[in-house]
Amino acid sequence: MQYRALPHGGEKISVIGLGMGSIHAGSEEEIERTVDRAIEAGINYFDMAASEGKPYPCYARAFAGRREKLLLQMHFGAVYEGGRYGWTREQSKIEESFREQLRLLGTDYTDMGFVHCIDEEDDCDQVLSGGLWDYMKALKAAGVIRHLGLSSHNPEIVRRFLETGLVDMVMFSINPAYDYSTGTYGIGSAENRSRLYRECEREGVGISVMKPFGGGQLLGERTSPFRRALSKTQCIQYALDRPGVLTVLPGVRGEEDLQAVLAYLDAGAQERDYSAISAFAPPNAEGVCVYCNHCQPCPAGLDVGLINKYYDLARAGDVLAAGHYQKLSLKADACLRCGHCEARCPFHVKQESRMEEIAAYFQGQL
Ligand code: SF4
Ligand code: SF4
Incomplete structure (x- = not known):
């Protein structure tokens, strides 16, 4: 495994982390085993936004005895009422959900506390001045959140949080489809998005990458918006080459997916070479x-x-x-x-x- 240092704090973050969005597809045993194998392979960074609440106890069992060596990225706004994922800005629900997630994980702090999935200006106003951001800042002051951040698909929203000077890490969707397409597949022009990555690096704000495979679309010739397939290794290398990026967080459904992602580490320069995207990159x-x-x-x-x-x-x-x-x-x-x-x-x-x-x-x- 390779590691990159978080500029504000110095924590060493594995270049491949784990997203939890698809892992509920496996049995509880498989989830626990997959997380355990991931840790054994050197993965130390976990995004905790899940499609349902089922994986939490499995993660807790896999984390047991080594929590201090791991870095968790938890989301304020993702809730799991009745075990189902839901998005909310209702603060009492967010507070309750955060406490419950900590309890289920057997921990009393999160390394990263992120405003969950914020893409709209109105929502941003509400979060920054309606109480949620203050609540998160208070948790940071109390040591319950070690680093503040957000997850977003929108460069302008990320910039608004960069302006606070309080953000250490950002989760952003990065892949060639989103970077080189306009409108449909990613928010912001290619120039705007790459400028954002440079701004993050300049401010010492790390980026964790969501949707590195464009939700899987980029991996298939028929599903890729460019009618050309890329490999997981090429997508990971592309994301890791963007300024500011510290880790890529593919969602895995189980051990097989995990091994496919870890293959990146053993891949040679030719397998990592993503220059094929030039064939479908736009004229600009x-x-x-x-x-x-x-x-x-x-x-x-x-x-x-x-x-x-x-x-x-x-x-x-x-x-x-x-x-x-x-x-x-x-x-x-x-x-x-x-x-x-x-x-x-x-x-x-x-x-x-x-x-x-x-x-x-x-x-x-x-
Ligand atoms: S022009 Fe030749 S020497 Fe200069 S950077 Fe390119 S390959 Fe290297
Ligand atoms: S191949 Fe072209 S785009 Fe890639 S590093 Fe060399 S000059 Fe830059």
Whole structure:
């Protein structure tokens, strides 16, 4: 397993976490076994929003004796009356549900306390000024919530929470379909969404990724909105390459799904290569580096994707990224202008001139 550090707090988060949205499909034994195997494989980050309440006791049994090593992401607004999932902003129900979830899990705190599924401006106003956010802030002050955050599909809503300066982690839906389509499959243009990822990274706010496979649609040629299938490994790598992303949270139905997701860890560069998305990316994605490194190997040894990512982040005001760039042993000025990457790049990025631009930018920073 690989881990990434939460900027505000330093907790090490496994790059693959677990979503609970589909796990109720299995028996209680299978749920407990799957969570246990996930922990054994090094997964330490769990999203606790479930499609029904059934998995909670199974999670509790699997977590027993190792709670302190695990990071739970719990949602304020997901409730399970009669065991069925429901969405609410009724504060008394939220408080009661949170207490019940803690009880079922045998814990007295959550690592992440998230406003659940907030996409509308009106809802955002209500949460921020109607009492829920204050309640969550009080729990944070009391140590019951370690980090505040939210889950959303809407970049503008995430920005409103970033403005509070109180958010450490955000759950956002990221996959090539949502990033490159407009309207139907994702909220916000490709440019707006990628700007949001950079803003999160700049503010030290981590992103946990929901819907990395677009609800499974991207995995099948017939169901993919682009009529091209991607593998789970490609989708995971795509999400992990976005700035700010710390962990990807696929929903698994049982052990078989878990193993399919964990296969990412053993996959080689070719299996992880998601540059095939260039075939269905819209024209405005032309010439924009997505950090996929399909253009490797660079004869000069440059990490083309990483250099481009640091540049984009630095221009967005991310001081840390600028520092990371300066620590690279091979920087843009080592580019030989050989043209190899330009010939390989499926997005037709003019990388020779871009390397020149990057070198000049960072030279000017010294
Ligand atoms: S230049 Fe092209 S191939 Fe290379 S990392 Fe950027 S998008 Fe990928
Ligand atoms: S043009 Fe520069 S960055 Fe691209 S492959 Fe050649 S040396 Fe590497």
